[in-house]
Amino acid sequence: MATETDVLICGAGPVGLALAAELTRYGLAVRIVEKIPQRNDKSKALVIWSRTLELINRMGCVEKFLATGLHSPGANISSGKERIAHINFDGADTPYPFALMIPQNETERLFEEFLNTLGVPIERDVELTAFTAAPDHVASTLRHADGREEKIETPWLAGCDGAHSTVRNQLALPFSGTTQPSDWMLADVHLTGVPNPDQTNAFWHSAGVLIIFPITPGRFRVIADAGLTDAKNVRPEPTLEEMQAVLDQRGPGGIKVSDPIWLANFHINERKVSDYRRGRVFLAGDAAHIHSPAGGQGMNTGIQDACNLAWKLALVARGTCAADPLLNSYSPERSAVGDQVLKAAGIFTSVAILQGEWKQSLRNHLASLLLGFAPFRKLAVNAAEELSIGYPASPLNAHAKDHDGAAQHGHAPHEGHRAPVTAGEIPVGAGRTPRFALFTAANDDAKKHFAALVAKYPTLLEPNLRPPFTANGLWLVRPDGYVALATSPADWVDLQDYLARITGPA
Numbered sequence: 001m002a003t004e005t006d007v008l009i010c011g012a013g014p015v016g017l018a019l020a021a022e023l024t025r026y027g028l029a030v031r032i033v034e035k036i037p038q039r040n041d042k043s044k045a046l047v048i049w050s051r052t053l054e055l056i057n058r059m060g061c062v063e064k065f066l067a068t069g070l071h072s073p074g075a076n077i078s079s080g081k082e083r084i085a086h087i088n089f090d091g092a093d094t095p096y097p098f099a100l101m102i103p104q105n106e107t108e109r110l111f112e113e114f115l116n117t118l119g120v121p122i123e124r125d126v127e128l129t130a131f132t133a134a135p136d137h138v139a140s141t142l143r144h145a146d147g148r149e150e151k152i153e154t155p156w157l158a159g160c161d162g163a164h165s166t167v168r169n170q171l172a173l174p175f176s177g178t179t180q181p182s183d184w185m186l187a188d189v190h191l192t193g194v195p196n197p198d199q200t201n202a203f204w205h206s207a208g209v210l211i212i213f214p215i216t217p218g219r220f221r222v223i224a225d226a227g228l229t230d231a232k233n234v235r236p237e238p239t240l241e242e243m244q245a246v247l248d249q250r251g252p253g254g255i256k257v258s259d260p261i262w263l264a265n266f267h268i269n270e271r272k273v274s275d276y277r278r279g280r281v282f283l284a285g286d287a288a289h290i291h292s293p294a295g296g297q298g299m300n301t302g303i304q305d306a307c308n309l310a311w312k313l314a315l316v317a318r319g320t321c322a323a324d325p326l327l328n329s330y331s332p333e334r335s336a337v338g339d340q341v342l343k344a345a346g347i348f349t350s351v352a353i354l355q356g357e358w359k360q361s362l363r364n365h366l367a368s369l370l371l372g373f374a375p376f377r378k379l380a381v382n383a384a385e386e387l388s389i390g391y392p393a394s395p396l397n398a399h400a401k402d403h404d405g406a407a408q409h410g411h412a413p414h415e416g417h418r419a420p421v422t423a424g425e426i427p428v429g430a431g432r433t434p435r436f437a438l439f440t441a442a443n444d445d446a447k448k449h450f451a452a453l454v455a456k457y458p459t460l461l462e463p464n465l466r467p468p469f470t471a472n473g474l475w476l477v478r479p480d481g482y483v484a485l486a487t488s489p490a491d492w493v494d495l496q497d498y499l500a501r502i503t504g505p506a
Ligand SMILES: Cc1cc2nc3c(=O)[nH]c(=O)nc-3n(C[C@H](O)[C@H](O)[C@H](O)COP(=O)(O)OP(=O)(O)OC[C@H]3O[C@@H](n4cnc5c(N)ncnc54)[C@H](O)[C@@H]3O)c2cc1C
Pocket: 010, 011, 012, 013, 014, 015, 016, 033, 034, 035, 036, 044, 045, 046, 047, 104, 126, 127, 128, 129, 160, 161, 162, 163, 164, 165, 166, 167, 186, 266, 284, 285, 286, 287, 293, 295, 296, 297, 298, 299, 300, 301, 302
């Protein structure tokens, strides 16, 4: 039995690949197994949002993504030729104020290439068939292409094995939710005549919704709802003629379709587990949550699951932090995000496929009104870009006594919020060690206290103070860029208590 692997990752979709990259960067030994012999060739998830790009930057490979994808500046909702609303990503408070349109197979290629530079191969044609979890390890069985069975013991197992997860099924965790009773058509095709061809265009029509996403110049993803599912007559894959008919009926006119790359039907499932962790076994990505592709959040949410888990596992495996406070926070933090994403995608889809003339008319007016109002538009952009995701109720927050005091003046982030990210700055959590960073004014008192803390926690804290977000405050930012503690500048006791809590006995 091999024992030198820290984490066995089941599944080499975007989430397993991101987790493997993060864990390896932080010095853990991983194996990543994938039951399919070749890399996925489907464009499935097309959008990488700003927050995910910020995290990929921290991982160390964002440039290749930026060079490969199409930078889409906004999105439109229209009814025929009439524009109901326009959303511009330009003003988002991030170094990446756009939607990066990139087919999922390209995302997977880039992650795989990055992983190869870190010296980790993907073990393809290797299936996890069973495992048993003990208090101090997980014993897994892997079936190789030649039928050989391998037994492996690892401290941790991560199930990144998608909607039909073997890991989730073996844990007998309910995947609660529903399958929507409607059929959807998907076409990855070439189009001419698309207005604003570098933006996503949704058309609300009395017969249903049509959404056109840019992929590369000339190539687009088209999706449209196709009516109620009839279990007795399974709908065949859409033809090019059907796609042209839907574009003619629901679009602005003048769009011509050709050269299909992928034509498919799909159903919308809205399901989630309630617990992303069972002892030494974790779930991430579609294995833990699936929902409507409207809003394009599925893969992004999964990659962010991976980024949340990796630094915690790394600090525990290195012996820097105690297991309980860190690992017990993974499921509550990410499950709450999963709930929010599921709800938002569900609402977005229901609104888009609303039936009935007066309801549709009311919807169009309300959307025009709300999205014409700058503060609401900003909320919508921050939600779509996943910049407003945070962990305000996390058990890992410090709950500093002075949290509502000096630290909260101005626009400073609260505990659980994403810390502001500035272009060109080295992100917190970059490099080979997951470290927390302290943001406060570097006066003599701060320097003295900070030097003592760095001496005590040399592998947990960044060695330099970073400038405060506003004049008055002290912030401890986690390796994934979320604020763990926000308090007044002199509150060194709360900071010491917090560090003692997370590094305490395992
Ligand atoms: C049509 C469509 C459009 C979408 N659009 C978007 C979008 O615009 N934006 C977005 O964010 N998301 C979108 N999604 C969702 C997105 O594709 C998924 O969220 C994403 O693929 C999830 O990644 P994952 O790594 O969790 O799972 P997967 O990509 O499903 O990868 C899981 C991997 O695990 C492997 N595996 C399974 N069981 C085992 C086992 N026992 N042993 C070894 N390997 C195993 C599988 O072969 C698979 O390769 C879309 C999905 C679809 C279908």
